[in-house]
Amino acid sequence: MMSNTSEGDFKRNRLFFEANQAFGFYHPKVAALKGHIFLVESLGASWVIKGYDDEERALRQLNIAKALKQEGFSKGLTYQRFPSGKYIVYGQGLYWLCMEQLQKRREVHFRSSKDRQGVSELLHRFHKEARQIQSLDLPAYALLSHWERRFDRFTKSHSLSQFNEALGGHTTKALLKAGDEALDRLQKEPLREMEKKAVRQKQWIHRDTASHNFIIISENQYYLIDFDLASTGPVGYDWLQLATRFLPWLDWSFAALAEEPYFAPYMDQSWFLAGLLYPSDVYRDWHVSQQKKSHRSIQWFLKMHSFEKRLRFIADVRKTLG
Structure with a gap:
């Protein structure tokens, strides 16, 4: 779901992700999803980027995903390295993680x-x-x-x-x-x-x-x-x-x-x-x-x-x- 982010915000987001070399994006297209979550497209690839206000929380999410995958739970999120090679990038007061974009076939509804x-x-x-x-x-x-x-x-x-x-x-x-x-x-x-x-x-x-x-x-x-x-x-x-x-x-x-x-x-x-x-x-x-x-x-x-x-x-x- 797209958030009600203004055109100016979109431009600032794009410039932020492009200017911060720690991400490694090249001329990215940026769409705000909700809160501190963005969809970023660059060089034919796409990522979902999420920011955390605490490094410990970001690291915990990374470790949860890794631990679950090691135990064979493959039905969760997979975090990836940014194009720069980093797992966690700090910028604008937030610690950012990069995750794979899961392509939804349809919405889950509990009426079903x-x-x-x-x-x-x-x-x-x-x-x-x-x-x-x-x-x-x-x-x-x-x-x-x-x-x-x-x-x-x-x-x-x-x-x-x-x-x-x-x-x-x-x-x-x-x-x-x-x-x-x-x-x-x-x-x-x-x-x-x-x-x-x-x-x-x-x-x-x-x-x-x-x-x-x-x-x-x-x-x-x-x-x-x-x-x-x-x-x-x-x-x-x-x-x-x-x-x-x-x-x-x-x-x-x-x-x-x-x-x-x-x-x-x-x-x-x-x-x-x-x-x-x-x-x-x-x-x-x-x-x-x-x-x-x-x-x-x-x-x-x-x-x-x-x-x-x-x-x-x-x-x-x-x-x-x-």
Whole structure:
């Protein structure tokens, strides 16, 4: 997706990439994709260039890709040397990586049962093969503290009254209650022990299982990209997040989710059910819609979520929890 970058910005980007000899580009054509991500074409070749504000983060992405490939996980990103021969180039306050351009055949969409299955199989394979990696340690992820911060930010937001006005008092109260109840239940679950075990067992999680982070380059050939949030943690955390991505396309049906491959082992685990109560996506999307530079509006937010079905789903989860 092209960003709303002005013609002047495009010219400055081209001049930057051309002038910095550390890249090694010759008269490049530059297109902004999003954020600090650019498509660069030069001498008949094309690359995707991504900038990081921290050298350690850039190096971690490079090492993640290398480690996964060494273990046989070929369905992820491959980083390449710049034409200059360097893997990481510093410029304009950012550390830049160069990756292969994967040619998408079509978009992945979770409304498709075939795509849900393909994505699930790929995520399972990522978890399995990442466990073999002993040479690289990723930051440990603590789910409860992350969700507590998100809930606190949401409840203290100056726009909460606007949220209440858009959704109505009943729905607002129900979503706040669900979040509070989920956190209360999760505090009683052995999440810390699970997370420590995950560190010992070298369990990796992706942590951003949105559909746009899966690419189809040919029929049945799914790729997993964007490991910026990759961490050490229980693999069930990825399945919990993916469940909230699938559920809008499963009509928020608890029974339908249980029938999806790879979810069955979690459907009777109390921590997973408590996690399903927590409307993390609602809090996140509302926050995004309130950002000044965001192209996402309140209308987008309301269109994205089916609150009546969501509240029925929450009731079903509560019934299962007892």
